[in-house]
Amino acid sequence: MLSGDIQNNKLRILGKLTASLIHEIRNPLSAIKLNLDLIKMEGNLLSKDVLESVNDSLSATDRIEYMVDSLLSFARVVTHGRENISLNKITLNAVDLLAVKATKYGVQIKHNLDENLIYVYADENKLLQVILNLITNAIESCEENNGGKIVIKTLYKACKDGGKVHWIIEDNGSGISKENQKKIFEDFYTSKENGTGLGLSVCKMLINEQGAEIDFESKLEVGTKFKITFSVNRMRKLYETENSSNR
Ligand SMILES: Nc1ncnc2c1ncn2[C@@H]1O[C@H](COP(=O)(O)OP(=O)(O)OP(=O)(O)O)[C@@H](O)[C@H]1O
Ligand SMILES: [Mg+2]
CATH class of the missing domain: 1.10.287 (Helix Hairpins)
Structure with missing residues (x-):
């Protein structure tokens, strides 16, 4: 499986x-x-x-x-449908799946998961694809870095408009130059010999399909941080729309 x-x-x-x-x-x-x-x-x-x-x-x-x-x-990408799913569970599953690759690259993966978390209303398979792509990129960015380290966080932040759930993945790899930052979500943009350059464009498509947002910060030779944000209100509305027609 x-x-x-x-x-x-x-x-x-x-x-x-x-x-x-x-x-x-x-x-x-x-x-x-x-x-x-x-x-x-x-x-x-x-x-x-x-x-x-x-x-x-x-x-x-x-x-x-x-x-x-x-x-x-x-x-065409198949839709499996949205459910209330645990981000922590998907994170642990993804870390498990990529443990061998991480070891091969000498990269340590840590996680810092919000205990109170946190269900998001989304398609589990699609979120797993996204996190697998992001962790894979993070591991690959550490290739020439002996002390490669990745941290994955989940956290909930309350705010006036109903709160946000953040899913963050941070690495201390190669970082991305200002010039290349403009291109990374484009189809087929890759800096790798064997890359397709589709990983991140697929991530963006899948995240937007879930009604969430993805952005990043990066500094050359310091590292990169990708952040996915789910709005609780938006998920609630999606849930109501998709489940009221079934009643
Ligand atoms: N965490 C990261 N650190 C440094 N560079 C990154 C990171 N994530 C993405 N990039 C840059 O963005 C480019 C595009 O990433 P994307 O995942 O779309 O394609 P790829 O990894 O090159 O190929 P594929 O995903 O098909 O193996 C990468 O080639 C790399 O230059
Ligand atoms: Mg990739």
Whole structure:
């Protein structure tokens, strides 16, 4: 089951990659189809052989279009639905899943979890994908740092508008330069030899889908801190909307 979660994460990233690729294929494909249709309309000016080739090409583009559309529906991210879930539990699960990788990089992972915590109304699988991506990045940022350290915190802060739940992950790794900070949430931006550059863009998409926010602070050669914030009021509204229609 644990390795299944990592597998899910890879599949999600692959899904996003596929979706982007499909998007890039569709536009030129429509242009080709349109041009073939135009040529076909001039059928009486064409020899029988040429007309046959045009028809074959049109059938082939139809077939590509069909396959691309099927792949797109397959690649769409599946929703598992929101529930009241424990952030502490997901955190411990993720730390467990990445323990081997952390050891390999000589990185220590600590957590500081709010005892009174704290349920968030969200999709458990999606939050697990997010934290796995963030911890993986944090571990990888410590590669050349002998004393690599990561701290994950959960905390609740009361405030007038109903309170906020924060989920924080902090590392003392390489940090991100001011220039690169502008790019890290972009699709395909990576500074790694084998990176896809989709990890953080997937995180942002999933967090926004949950009605939460993600931001970060970073200093080169000091480290990076990612913070996810859930608004209690917003979650309450989501809960009421999604559960009142079932009554
Ligand atoms: N904690 C961090 N410390 C330093 N740099 C980071 C951190 N998190 C992200 N980055 C930078 O942001 C880039 C984009 O991260 P993202 O997770 O989207 O892709 P990736 O890690 O490069 O590739 P993949 O996630 O597919 O393996 C990284 O290549 C790295 O340069
Ligand atoms: Mg990554």
